[in-house]
Amino acid sequence: MTSPSRRKILTAGGLGLLTVPLGGLAAPQAYGVAGRPATRAPAVALDVISDIQGGLADLGRALDSLKGLGDADALVIAGDLVAQGTVAQYEELYAKIAGHPHPDRVLAALGNHEQYNADPFDTQVKRFLEYTGMPDVYSETSAGGLPLLFIGTTAPAVNGTSPPFVTLGRTQLSWLDATLAKHADAPHVLVFSHHVLPGTVSGTTGPDAARFYDQDFVDEDELLTILGGHANVVFFSGHTHWDLGRQDWAARKIVQGGDPRGFHVFNTGMIETLYGPDGKGGEKPLDPAASQGLRVLLDADGRLTVESHDFTRGKIIRSLEL
Known part of the structure; x- marks a missing residue:
């Protein structure tokens, strides 16, 4: 007998979920060195990338490409900065960025790739924090008044290199709940996670989804319940390496019992190797040369625009205004 999908299990358990792919404006327009077409200067600009995993030449190209769009207030790397989390790899990464x-x-x-070595989990986390300068695996900061929240595991993966990868834990979940409540009146609160929510963006939803992404979080139900109560949440996740040209690169997630407007979710693309469906409920590498990421723009009127970019071809792929 075929086991029920994760989505059916969640619905049967009382946590009803609805995902609405958003697509956005397809905009395959080259911007080159001259920058993208002129628009009003944003109040806040963020560059968001993920899944570098040793692809340092691709990272350099991405940074050069993003600079062509104009200055940004921060670069956000949504996980998998390195391939195995060694000291040498962190040194190489930050030398490339510099x-x-x-x-x-x-x-x-x-x-998860920051943990692909034989060191104890506490050592892996300490190394990550020392090189990144982040205060903890979960934290809050801001850019131009725009709240930026980061979440991450507080325990090693229960199955090693197989999901689920993340245990948030009661303390972090309580912090997230309280922090989102504190920002209830903010137009947008950006939440960054390497790992993906089920049935949201590319690789996790639709008939070609990869079952590998059915449950990245041990405490998935609790996380969705918290996020689902806040329509101003904009959740960014990496991990899948799936194409930002897909309609499901962005979605609106509605959780039963939460805010009926749902919250927004975006795929952050990849620096190293594009993946896609294999037609068998899994995934396969499609293009080792592909490299994609996001620029997030907040204007003075509080409108948030998320652009997906192809760094290899120097083009805007899609754009979605919230």
């Missing part, structure tokens, strides 16, 4: 134009602020979420 050799290319980038915002002064570089923020990061903890990914």
